Amino acid sequence: MRRARPALRAHPAGPAPHPAGPSPRAHPALRTQPALRALHAEWTKLRTLPSSWLLLAATVVLTFAVGTAAVSSVSTRECVSAAACHEDTVKLALTGVWLGQATVLVLGALSMGAEYGTGTVRTTLTAIPRRATVLASKAAVLAAATGIAAGTAVLVSLATARWILPGNGFTPEAGYPLLSLTDAPTLRAAFGSTLCLILIAFLGLGLAVLLRDSAAAITTGLGVLYVVPLMSDLLGSPTWKDRLERWAPIPAGLAIRATKDLARLPIGPWPGLGVLAAYALGVLLVGGAIFARRDA
DSSP states (O other): OOOOOOOOOOOOOOOOOOOSSOOGGGOHHHHTHHHHHHHHHHHHHHHHOHHHHHHHHHHHHHHHHHHHHHHHTOOGGGSSSTGGGOOOHHHHHTTTHHHHHHHHHHHHHHHHHHHHHHTHHHHHHHHOOOHHHHHHHHHHHHHHHHHHHHHHHHHHHHHHHHHHGGGGTOOGGGTOOOOOTTSHHHHHHHHHHHHHHHHHHHHHHHHHHHHOOHHHHHHHHHIIIIIHHHHHHHOSOHHHHHHHHHHSHHHHGGGGGOOSOGGGSSSOHHHHHHHHHHHHHHHHHHHHHHHTTSOO
């Protein structure tokens, strides 16, 4: 005869035991995990998009090339004397920022517009439902990438100008010190130009969030960067020209490059950068508010 199997012993009722390990409340890092996950996701998207690397490389190359061409084309031989040239050599070396701003604007616009174009924005919001976290992470990654490219372009431009300018007559003996970041105005112009390009990337990102289309954001942004300054040159009224140069994002933002004759500028370097920051961050904040309330 078969023996009867022993009855299984029932466990007392109660809540299921928690897995071994610390409570999420005990670790602030776990509470920030969604933000870290969002940063990692945005960095992955940026680095795996071929256009991102092309645009970052173009920012460095164009800024450097235009600045070097501008420095090489100016010589004290064209003036009565070297001192009579009154050339702002730092601003001259940073001429390329005027063209580099186009590539960072496109980078900012594509960082969001490309997701709307392919529909992957829905996948992003499914993985990370908090839209403010998504936008903040995208802005942080964009700022880091743009800052590295812009800083590299600015430093290389200044280093090259330091080597070229003495050969064109801009020597310390003629009243033109060698370009150096130990000089406060030069450091301000270099740091401010990097910030300027980061803010323009934010402008592109904000326009893409608002318009939900890369082409529309790029077209609008390029109009702000290049058409508005052109209008100030075409206006016959000195009053309106002065107003545009003071309150339009560009050229107000580019005033940060100036190191000489600051009293003659329509707006000072830091106030000018502040005007650009107000436009760029304002567009980004308005875009973020709308992004948080409407369907993807």
